[in-house]
Amino acid sequence: MSPIMMTSAGVILMLTPVLCLLSGFSWAATLGGQEREYNLQDVILDPKRFGGVTNFSTFLLDPSSGLLFLGARDAILSVDTNQLDKPARNIMWDVPMEKRRSCVAKGKTEVDCHNYVRLMEFLEEGRVYVCGTYAFDPQCAFMDVTSFTLEKNEDGGVKMETGKGKCPFEPSQHYTAVMAGGILYTAATSNFLGTLFDISRASGPEQERIRTERSINWLSDPEFVSSAFIEQSPGNNPNGDDDKIYFFFTEVAKEYDLYTKVKVPRVARVCKSDVGGMKTLQRRWTTFLKAQLVCEDKPSSQRYNILTDVFTIRHTQGDPGSTHFYGLFTSQWENEEMSAVCVFSLSDISKVMDGPFKELKKTCDNWINPEPVPAPRPGQCLNHVLKSEGFESSLKLPDKVLTFVRDHPLMENSVSAAPLLVRKGVTYSKLAVTLMDSGIAVLHLGTGRGELHQVEVVGQNATILQEIPLFPSQEPVNNILLHKGEALVGSPLSLARVRAEGCSLYPTCELCARARRLGCEWSRKENACRTTGTRPGPDDTIEQALRTCDIKEGRCSPITRELQVSMGLRLLLPCVQLSPRSCSWEHPPHRYTKQHHSDLEVTVTEESLGEYVCICQVCY
Incomplete structure (x- = not known):
């Protein structure tokens, strides 16, 4: 165990949260305290890259071209995911000032009386059906993908049709829609006050537009x-x-x-x-x-x-x-x-x-x-x-x-x-899933604090692979799309591209060894997990790969976090819990602790200094 050290900054408390292999339980591990090493292919576009356009709420990806359309406030953006360094293209679709004033006069806030694009769905012949809240009077329009323009009326204005029943009135209202055979099906509020709810067939022949x-x-x-x-x-x-x-x-x-x-x-x-x-x-x-x-x-x-x-x-x-x-x-x-x-x-x-x-x-x-x-x-x-x-x-x-x-x-x-x-x-706000050929599922989980967590699931066993801070804490993840082995992650203000498949998801030797069945191997020279290019043979087992990692029997080997504390401080030590099973703490023997679910409250005294290890049972 690492010794406790005294420094001019105060006392250093050694904290080691661990989710480990216990007798009768399957393995899983957390990377508590590990710093994120950004992959060279990861890209984060902050609000400055979008020319003041904000409130991205809707993603639509054209898989053939890699073009990503983002529905925003008063605008639709187009981003080339293959060349994220290129400037985003922009279509403005705002609300006339007179209509906004009328919206405010009806009791709505000035912020909400804009046009928030909430629906984008592909139609035939390179067209996209787009709908926005349009100052609490939902409207829909048609976008041409090739020219990246909205279709116009004879007078030059945007050609629009009512979006009632297709798009919510309010920007923050819960809503979902799906296109089936060129027909739009929606679940949304259907009145200005937000008190009526419908699941409906919202397009197609008028006589076939039915609802709940x-x-x-x-x-x-x-x-x-x-x-x-x-x-x-x-x-x-x-x-x-x-x-x-x-x-x-x-x-x-x-x-x-x-x-x-x-x-x-x-x-x-x-x-x-x-x-x-x-x-x-x-x-x-x-x-x-x-x-x-x-x-x-x-x-x-x-x-x-x-x-x-x-x-x-x-x-x-x-x-x-x-x-x-x-x-x-x-x-x-x-x-x-x-x-x-x-x-x-x-x-x-x-x-x-x-x-x-x-x-x-x-x-x-x-x-x-x-x-x-x-x-x-x-x-x-x-x-x-x-x-x-x-x-x-x-x-x-x-x-x-x-x-x-x-x-x-x-x-x-x-x-x-x-x-x-x-x-x-942790409060997760968005979820996407990658399935591997070997029956492994990788969960890509966006948090309300702008992070992306990647978790591997094998049977009933879950393992945290990476916890990646992408955006500032006030930017919750609200969109995740998977494309060509990458995750396109969005917040209301920013966009990121992160690896979603491959051996680079396994940032430690132990995790890489357990991904041996995926053709991964730990490179000591690069201190990274790399694809071997050859399929593992019958003698090329996970156990064999683990021997190269110098892991203690029956335990995981997480990174130790050092916390600087001062005498008399009361703090809560977090323990990453992946399952409903109970967690217990190993710590110096004293009475200045109290467990809150999986976390541990500690009052810092001379006797309470030492190493703290959290051990959780993980299988059912």
Whole structure:
């Protein structure tokens, strides 16, 4: 152990936070206190590079050209991700002064009465559909990618159409949208006051623009998070099942009769060919079903009930059925910062949507399974069987089926998963996932303090690879896009490009050794992890690679942090916790400590000087 030293600056306290291999537990390690070594390929563009344009809220990437479009306040920017040293191109799309004054007169702030571009989606023939809040009067326009201009009217002004139902009114409102077969599906507020909420088909033929029923049983004060279009594979769809759109959100639960408002995460599903009912549910979804998502560590009974982001990815290319949804959660009941990641499979969601319905009987306040369920099954998507029975369209469905689905949108069962990762003391704001061929997942997690954390997940074991400070602490990460092995990370003011794949993610010898199956090898000469170019042989094991790292048996080898302290100081020593399992501290024997979850409060005295080691159990 390192000795304690006295200096003129005060006392130095040796702090070694460790997440280690314990008997019966799998390995994982933190890099507590390690300084970031920036990769030469990492680039950070600060606000000065964007000519005063701010409030970047939306990313849209053209993978073929590498052009990244950024929706901002009163502007759209274009950045070439292959040449970030080139100046960004700029389209101004602001609000006339008279309209801004009118917005302020209605009680809104001057800051909010601008045009915040919240939606950008590709259309056909090199066009992009863009929508902005436009001083609380949402408007949409068409952008030509080649010329990087907005289409104009005959009078030279921007050609616009209403964005109500397509784009939020307010810049900070929760919102999501997805394009499916050239048709826009959105989940957003639909009025000036922000009190009405819709999940809708927002474009296409007017008679097919349908939305949710205005009922708290359908949507109860929701905060929309994400959406995904799951298109059936033409070659692997023997039942002729319809394509589906999934929406993820947090809402106030109506099934719990408690004194406080309980928030629950939900997944909702609608079918692409749904055009509403003939009489009942006219111009409303006939296939809207929703289920609760449960992200819970059962041994500790810790449940994370606020959904903040979802990343959709296929585990097998070309197989829509292998789609998984990685959800980022926090807890309504915790006072401290906390984040968790749970992953839900499409197959598990489908099983719940095909299961029993939940019903509230008006004669009592208990939720029970309703009986009987009419045929054909309410909320079912069209397929070959339904069409053969004469139901070629949702307009043909009987009223009893439509009445049932109108009154029973919630499923009885929940979609449950255990956390892959838990972090206390950190609030994650954005998530993206890279899958390796060897079954490894790398989570790219943006924080509310402008950092990017990269975490490797193997089975149920999580390992922090890097914690990268990118932006000032007042700039939360609000966008992460993955492209060609890199992560494009955005804040409201800045943009960064960071490596998202490859051996350079593993900055220590131990981590590099455990990435041996990826073809990584530690170079003592360069003091870095490098790609070997050759696949590991049968005798080329992780254990063999670890022997070159001089690691103590049964322990990790983190960097030791030295903290300068003064006598009488009370401080909180952080311990990076990746799982719900408990953490314990090893420290000099004295009574001036108190543990707060995984962190340790220490009062500095002569007796309390020494080395502090945090050890956490990590597997389930």
